[in-house]
Amino acid sequence: MRRALLLAFALLAPLAQAADLKPFSASYTADWKQLPMSGTAERSLSANANGQWSLSFKASMMIASLSESSEFKYDKGSFLPQSYSYERGGLGKSKTVNLDFDWSAKKITGSDRGDAVNLPLNNGVLDKSTYQLALQHDVAAGKKSMSYQVVDGDDLDTYDFRALGEEKVNTKAGSIDAIKVERVRDPTQSKRTTVLWFAKNWDYLLVQLQQTETDGKEYTIMLQDGTVDGKAVKGN
Template sequence: MRRALTFALALLCLPAFAVELKPFSASYTADWKQVPVSGSAERGLQALDDGRWQLSFEASMLVASLSETSTFRVDNGAFLPQTYRFERSGLGKGKVVEQDFDWSSKQVLGSDRGEPVRFALNRGLQDKSTYQLVLQQDVAAGKKSMSYQVVDGDEIETYDFRVLGEETVRTRAGLIDAIKVERVRDPTQSKRKTILWFAKDWSYLLVRLHQVEKDGKEYQIMLEDGTVDGKPVEGRRD
């Protein structure tokens, strides 16, 4: 359950910017089929005064809480992470991750659960928040398959995705036309499944996420309400 919550909440909201990066805010409900209590989350993207952007996230579910903040710059369409902070409490052991991306020395320096980490930094490497923005951009641009190199704790992992098609999602904000995307995993290595739905008419905001764990347990996140570039998200009504 801890891994499912961490991954699912990390993907709660993705702003779209095929043309330009837009600020957003969104709230979600989170449901674990084996737990009778729903959770909630808030995520937002804002421009900072120094030219950077900040993507922030707060979530809670039952006795668990999670916070994540990433700052980054955009340079000729490339997303350059600057700092990444993650903290989780509840659901067993807590976790704290800190990463600083030093583009002058081309190094990622930080710590994972108190253990120091260091990686070579090359253009294209993302943290666990900024890769979501790149995924969002690629979906908006019409790509059908995507792959990203991501600093994941004390390792660099490859995250693969593919587009499955279009589907209408029923949310509290109304019926929203969405692009359905699947995270691709090696079935011989993992039985986990993750499906995401991005709103076509609302800058490809994430409106739904459904995850199945290797033991068959299911987890779902659904859009409650949100704004993109200051405009309230509104779907069609029956």
């Protein structure tokens, strides 16, 4: 259960709207409905001197921890991953992933849990962080159905989403107008459900995530506080 919660934390990735990315930082809390268990997570986006962007994520829950980072270029609405790293510890089996994206050679190389990764790099391929930014960018653009090719282990997988409409979300930062989005999965393959809410007036920052695992356990991740381009996120 702790592992599932930390993996869900990894969906937290606020984004600036349209073609202009803005630096941000956000913190979140998470709670299980069935158990007195809680955790925290922080994510930030910053511009580098070389024109690239850095997306950083850290989560902790009791004795478990997770960190994730991506370096990427953003060009005319397209996200171009440059490198990706992931490390999880304190959950029995640790996990480490390191990937490099060589756009000139059209190759993805690196390692996943000690196994070599060598994949073709085609236009539109994303890592497990940058696809989240692409999702929020598309939600901001008003798209109703989204699909992404994501490096998952030593293979490429397709992640599908659809927008469900508008809702108000009561967060610790106040009541926020949001767009509700769900992950689309084949019910014959997985009973897991994931629903996300993105703040309309705060560059589509993720403000809430609800997930139900295959065993029926549910938890909610909620925005605690955040800033977008130096401005504190505040609801009504």
